[in-house]
Amino acid sequence: MTKQQRPRGTQDMIGEQAARFDHVVETFNRVRKLYGFGRIEVPVFEATSVFARSLGETTDVVSKEMYSFEDRGGDSLTLRPEFTAGIARAYIENGWQQLAPLKVTTWGPLFRYERPQKGRFRQFHQLDAEVIGAAEPAADVEVIALAAQVLAELGVDDRVVLQLNTLGDAETRGAWREALVAHFSGHLDVLSAESRERLEKNPLRILDSKAESDRALVADAPRIDAFMTSEAGAFFEAVQKGLQASGVGFVRAASLVRGFDYYRHTAFEFVTDALGAQGTVIGGGRYDGLIGAMGGPETPAVGWAGGIERLAMLIPDLAPDFARIVVVPDSPSMLEEATAIAYNLRRGKLSTTIDIAYKGNAKRRVELAKKSGYDAILFVREGSRAKDRLHLTHIGGTEAASMLLLKVLEWLPGPYRELSGDDA
RNA sequence: GCGAUCGUAGCUCAAUUGGUUAGAGCGCCGGUUUGUGGUACCGGAGGUUGCGGGUUCAAUCCCCGUCGAUCGCCCCA
Numbered sequence: 194m195t196k197q198q199r200p201r202g203t204q205d206m207i208g209e210q211a212a213r214f215d216h217v218v219e220t221f222n223r224v225r226k227l228y229g230f231g232r233i234e235v236p237v238f239e240a241t242s243v244f245a246r247s248l249g250e251t252t253d254v255v256s257k258e259m260y261s262f263e264d265r266g267g268d269s270l271t272l273r274p275e276f277t278a279g280i281a282r283a284y285i286e287n288g289w290q291q292l293a294p295l296k297v298t299t300w301g302p303l304f305r306y307e308r309p310q311k312g313r314f315r316q317f318h319q320l321d322a323e324v325i326g327a328a329e330p331a332a333d334v335e336v337i338a339l340a341a342q343v344l345a346e347l348g349v350d351d352r353v354v355l356q357l358n359t360l361g362d363a364e365t366r367g368a369w370r371e372a373l374v375a376h377f378s379g380h381l382d383v384l385s386a387e388s389r390e391r392l393e394k395n396p397l398r399i400l401d402s403k404a405e406s407d408r409a410l411v412a413d414a415p416r417i418d419a420f421m422t423s424e425a426g427a428f429f430e431a432v433q434k435g436l437q438a439s440g441v442g443f444v445r446a447a448s449l450v451r452g453f454d455y456y457r458h459t460a461f462e463f464v465t466d467a468l469g470a471q472g473t474v475i476g477g478g479r480y481d482g483l484i485g486a487m488g489g490p491e492t493p494a495v496g497w498a499g500g501i502e503r504l505a506m507l508i509p510d511l512a513p514d515f516a517r518i519v520v521v522p523d524s525p526s527m528l529e530e531a532t533a534i535a536y537n538l539r540r541g542k543l544s545t546t547i548d549i550a551y552k553g554n555a556k557r558r559v560e561l562a563k564k565s566g567y568d569a570i571l572f573v574r575e576g577s578r579a580k581d582r583l584h585l586t587h588i589g590g591t592e593a594a595s596m597l598l599l600k601v602l603e604w605l606p607g608p609y610r611e612l613s614g615d616d617a
Numbered sequence: 618g619c620g621a622u623c624g625u626a627g628c629u630c631a632a633u634u635g636g637u638u639a640g641a642g643c644g645c646c647g648g649u650u651u652g653u654g655g656u657a658c659c660g661g662a663g664g665u666u667g668c669g670g671g672u673u674c675a676a677u678c679c680c681c682g683u684c685g686a687u688c689g690c691c692c693c694a
Contacts, residue, residue: 198685253692257618275694303694308618310688319694387691403690462694473694500694523652555652563655570653586653 202307202315204502213505214318218300220346221320221499225298228339230322233297235279241269247278247455247487252395258305272304276321276498277455277480278487284325285489293326293492296335300501312471312503320475320504323496325484330428333459333479333495334435340475340497341441344463349507353463353474356446357436359429360397360460361421363482368420370396376414383410400448416447425458432459451476455483459495468503475499516568516597521548521558523574530582531573534605541604543597569597583609 199205206214241261248255260272273279276299289295300320307313322339324332337355344350360366373396377384384392385404392399400411421429436443443461451460460478468474477497484492518538522531531547538545546567548558555572562570572584585601 201685258692305693307692308690309686313693317694390691398692470689471694476694498694503694556650556657557652559653560655560657563653566655572652584652 200315202309202313204314204316209511210505212511213508214501216508216511217347217501217504218320221298221300221343224343224346225322225339227342228296228335230296230298230339233280233283233299233323235276235283235299236273237302238270238272239279239282241271243282243487244271244274244278247281247483248275254305258307260304260306274303274305276303276319277323277483277496280321280323280325281484281487281489281494284492285484285487290326290490290492294332295323295325297325298322310471311469312500312506314502318501320499320501321496322477323494325494325496326492327495328481328493330431330459331435332493333432334439334441336477336495336497337432337436337459337461338439338441340463340477340499341439343499344475344504347504347508349465349474349504349509352467352507353465355441355443356449356462356464357433357443358446358449358460359417359421359425359432359458360450360456360478361417361425362428362457365417365420365422365425366457369415369417372415372420373397373399377410380410383407397450400450411448414448418447428458451478455480455486457481461497463499465507467507471500471503473500474503474507515544517544517546517566518569518571518597518601519546519548519562519565519567520571520573521562523555523572527573527575527582534571534573534583534609537604537606538601541600543600543604569601571601580609 241259244259245255254274259274262270264270280297280299283289284295298321300318302316302318304316306315309315320343322336324336341350341355344353361369374392377388377392377396377399381389383406384399385402385406388399388402388404388407391402399407400414402408402411418426433443446462449460449462456478458479458481461476462473463475464472465474466472475497476499477495479493479495481491481493484490484494520531520535520538522528528547528549535545535547548562559570570586572586574582574584576582583605585598
């Protein structure tokens with residue numbers, strides 16, 4: 194019998210790692226409410242065409258990274274490689290345009306058949322925020338500010354910078370793209386092999402080529418600013434002003450482009466140099482053409498996605514944010530009493546565990562409790578009077594510890610209340 | 618899809634240029650010490666050295682294949 198193992202690029206998490214993941218999600222959910230973003234739920238799998246058409250047939254994600262399968266009814270389905278396409282499909286299908294502008298968030302697993310490495314998995318998880326049905330630059334500012342505050346509250350804002358660019362409107366983007374193709378086509382001899390390929394599929398991406406040989410070419414490639422329509426220019430101007438007003442710092446990254454075909458106007462990434470080859474922690478932009486292209490009403494929209502694993506790797510060490518108590522019955526016969534006490538403490542919102550292992554003698558159990566990081570131990574012993582049966586201990590001398598002690602006393606059942614402090 | 622490095626108890630790692638019975642810490646199991654401010658003590662179980670082949674008198678160590686991990690390329694969060 195061969196040992197079962199998890200599929201490549203998936204992860205099992207517990208302890209510290211799981212706590213970090215959870216902290217990222219919890220922080221996101223707290224902050225998004227401050228910005229008035231609701232919650233949206235969409236399926237983990239969709240009809241394959243939902244992603245194939247929206248992302249662009251030639252993108253790597255569609256051409257070789259999708260987890261697609263045929264179900265028993267013969268339909269081609271795909272595990273979602275990103276959130277936006279599914280949300281756009283739901284918006285169209287359910288007629289949510291009546292709710293526009295819609296400010297929604299979600300988070301969950303995504304799937305891409307890629308070679309795993311640092312900060313990259315086949316099943317990975319993202320936070321996601323979208324504003325659908327708002328053409329105003331203020332919507333861009335809103336989603337970016339949300340991202341910035343999530344990062345700040347995670348304590349990683351000093352390790353991340355916001356790179357901002359515009360891809361212009363369709364007209365701008367088209368003209369710029371043509372100019373880039375012309376520019377790079379004139380220097381095929383120096384262009385790296387990868388970039389020559391990109392010239393066919395996605396010439397914009399040559400701009401962030403890592404190849405040394407491409408660097409000089411990229412440096413004097415035509416900049417989008419020269420092709421900007423006045424509308425597109427004004428839009429980008431307004432976004433930058435709004436960010437300044439929101440106190441969100443950014444740098445202009447003229448060569449920043451986005452991977453999927455549906456992006457227009459604002460493109461941005463929060464990047465870090467602390468994660469090896471995976472610098473992007475949150476990436477997004479405006480995708481005004483997408484919903485229309487998918488057969489829905491022409492609908493402007495802007496949004497972003499952030500890698501939960503990447504954020505979890507970036508955040509500082511987690512300090513425990515609440516005190517934990519363990520109730521230790523001295524013998525199995527004291528278990529019921531211990532259970533009753535623990536129940537009361539929990540009603541008082543105190544995090545309480547019951548030690549039901551009876552492992553080792555008292556000294557050993559104290560050691561184990563300390564090792565597990567409890568802030569207080571409440572022994573339940575044999576004894577005739579209620580107050581004699583309890584022994585509260587192992588609380589440090591800090592103010593928080595004294596508060597904990599008072600709270601414990603407050604939520605003990607009546608007969609125990611005479612307990613006169615701990616003998617620690 | 619391509620490249621580099623790695624793969625030894627449940628976990629983290631040892632094992633002198635290939636050499637006898639593959640070790641330690643943590644964890645686990647049993648016992649001792651009647652109870653503490655992150656050092657108790659004694660004993661025990663647990664490995665076909667990822668898997669398959671090859672070279673050799675002899676392989677954890679060298680070679681090939683395969684699977685997996687890590688990091689990078691591509692791409693992306």
